[in-house]
Amino acid sequence: MFRGIRPLLRGSTYTGALFAYCGALASLPLLPFAALPALLWPSAPLGVRLALTVLVWSVLIGVLGLAHTTRRVLITCARRMLRVPLPDPVRPLRHTASPALSGADRRRTPVWLLAQVALGWAGVQPGVLLFLAALLLPGGWAGAEAGVSVRGRSLRLDGGGPWSWVAALVCLLLAMGLCLAVTLTLRRLAPRLLGPSSAERLALAAERERELAERNRLAHELHDSIGHTLTAATIQAAVAGQVLDADPAAARAALRGIEESARAALEDLDYVLGMLRERQDGTAPASAPARTLADLPELLERLRQAGTVVEPELSGEVARVRGTLSRAAYRILQEGLTNALRHGAGGPIRVAVAAAPDVLELTVVNRRGTGTKPGGRGFPTSGHGLPGLAERVRLLHGEIDAGPDGPEDWRLTVRLPVRSPV
Numbered sequence: 001m002f003r004g005i006r007p008l009l010r011g012s013t014y015t016g017a018l019f020a021y022c023g024a025l026a027s028l029p030l031l032p033f034a035a036l037p038a039l040l041w042p043s044a045p046l047g048v049r050l051a052l053t054v055l056v057w058s059v060l061i062g063v064l065g066l067a068h069t070t071r072r073v074l075i076t077c078a079r080r081m082l083r084v085p086l087p088d089p090v091r092p093l094r095h096t097a098s099p100a101l102s103g104a105d106r107r108r109t110p111v112w113l114l115a116q117v118a119l120g121w122a123g124v125q126p127g128v129l130l131f132l133a134a135l136l137l138p139g140g141w142a143g144a145e146a147g148v149s150v151r152g153r154s155l156r157l158d159g160g161g162p163w164s165w166v167a168a169l170v171c172l173l174l175a176m177g178l179c180l181a182v183t184l185t186l187r188r189l190a191p192r193l194l195g196p197s198s199a200e201r202l203a204l205a206a207e208r209e210r211e212l213a214e215r216n217r218l219a220h221e222l223h224d225s226i227g228h229t230l231t232a233a234t235i236q237a238a239v240a241g242q243v244l245d246a247d248p249a250a251a252r253a254a255l256r257g258i259e260e261s262a263r264a265a266l267e268d269l270d271y272v273l274g275m276l277r278e279r280q281d282g283t284a285p286a287s288a289p290a291r292t293l294a295d296l297p298e299l300l301e302r303l304r305q306a307g308t309v310v311e312p313e314l315s316g317e318v319a320r321v322r323g324t325l326s327r328a329a330y331r332i333l334q335e336g337l338t339n340a341l342r343h344g345a346g347g348p349i350r351v352a353v354a355a356a357p358d359v360l361e362l363t364v365v366n367r368r369g370t371g372t373k374p375g376g377r378g379f380p381t382s383g384h385g386l387p388g389l390a391e392r393v394r395l396l397h398g399e400i401d402a403g404p405d406g407p408e409d410w411r412l413t414v415r416l417p418v419r420s421p422v
Helices: 002-009 011-026 028-039 046-064 068-082 108-136 162-193 198-243 248-276 293-305 323-343 385-395
Strands: 145-150 153-158 310-316 349-355 359-367 399-405 409-417
Touching: 002 011, 002 162, 011 028, 011 068, 011 108, 011 162, 028 046, 046 108, 068 108, 068 162, 108 162, 198 248, 198 293, 198 323, 248 293, 293 310, 293 323, 293 349, 323 349, 323 359, 323 385, 323 409, 385 399, 385 409
Parallel strands: 310 349
Antiparallel strands: 145 153, 349 359, 359 409, 399 409
């Protein structure tokens, strides 16, 4: 029993009915305009003029529902007052094609608006009368009385009598049930008429895919840049601690390398966090640090300051590699060097960049080891280095080969096709 009346005790039942009643009241300003054709045709029968007024009124309400702003307002109100989870309508994005809506999709909002107004007018009058009867009958205020006549038999209750309380309770329950019926009807219609269409669902899915791709790209940026600089800084700190007393100049050089690495890491981290942060003012984040093959000497110098022997070998017209390819090549070499620092056994690291007219080949060769560095502790690994690197190469339509090279070495080789400069 209590389960059956529980919906009558929820506040959302009455906010939903209020939503319908507000739609009915909001349509009143259109009524004078709808009545103009009937006023201009005074010779027509009354029924015809009433039908014409209702028809024009419905058309005006439907036209109002075609506005994009109207749909957004209705969806917001339906979420709050009906407690129906509805996504925001898709807005056309810059530089992207807006979803193509069919005629049936465009008519859904006018149909909803007409249904809301009709339910509001159908429920507001009997609902108000029932609530007034429930309030006035028990006390007999304003001489209230109720009467029912069925097939010549009539029953009349005087206000203030014992049966008037029963009648008031019945009126109250009927009014509450009417509000529940209006709310449930709107809740059933809302997903069909205010929910996303098939075209909008595709646009939402495409937008979500773009967001995930951007976040994945930022995750690669964090892994490649921050992972490398922190690895180099860790090695530099260990070296500085070992030579602090014996060679203060080398220790100071290692500390300067740590400072430069930390500054580069902060620059990259600030960019990535700016992209992930939800900007309330809608401003665009700062531009990304554009590190390219031109920054490779600086990267190698930081490794030398950490005590690592690096043997670079550049061939071909490396300076002509620009744009996206150059930035990707820098990140690939950075990740390869990070893996060499973490998992190598020390010794020289050979870095080769060969730029041919149709292919750019990147190679990192290091001694295999356990990843144990100065201080006796190894580096933790996430397991995302090589898979992320392979994904980056795949997106560039390149080839990657990573594995043992002879009994002692590990070789990473990446071949990227060279296209027209970006």
